[in-house]
Amino acid sequence: MSGVFSFPEAKQWAYTGTTLLAVGGDERIQEAIAASNRAVELYQVGPEGDRSSGDLQAAHLDLATAYLASGEIEGAGAKLSEVFAAETFTASITIRLRNLATLLGSEPYRGAQSADVLRAHIHEVTGRPAVAGNPTEPR
Numbered sequence: 001m002s003g004v005f006s007f008p009e010a011k012q013w014a015y016t017g018t019t020l021l022a023v024g025g026d027e028r029i030q031e032a033i034a035a036s037n038r039a040v041e042l043y044q045v046g047p048e049g050d051r052s053s054g055d056l057q058a059a060h061l062d063l064a065t066a067y068l069a070s071g072e073i074e075g076a077g078a079k080l081s082e083v084f085a086a087e088t089f090t091a092s093i094t095i096r097l098r099n100l101a102t103l104l105g106s107e108p109y110r111g112a113q114s115a116d117v118l119r120a121h122i123h124e125v126t127g128r129p130a131v132a133g134n135p136t137e138p139r
Helices: 009-023 026-045 053-069 073-084 091-104 113-125
Strands: none
Touching (some): 009 026, 053 091, 091 113
């Protein structure tokens, strides 16, 4: 088999989380959290050759986005701290972080101190140079 079905299981779960977020809705958000958490678990314990720092960052970003969609700004911040710990980001992770900053600046988050702090931190870390993107990483 080829395509996404030949990806390591962790990457499949990462893609599942991203897709469920795109579909949206309260039930799908909860499923996205479960899928993204599974991706993180598998990336952390999986074989070295199956690990992808960009995909792991994407799974943490999906978790942050899902928590934000659930109204849990602090939960989003906790997951973003995992992403912020990286020294560099791929171009797609930088784009996703900037999109999240835009979301944090919109209603219902606009003006919330915790959202403003996260947004400022995103602007700070996305000022770092990005590495070239990987065509197979989630966007």
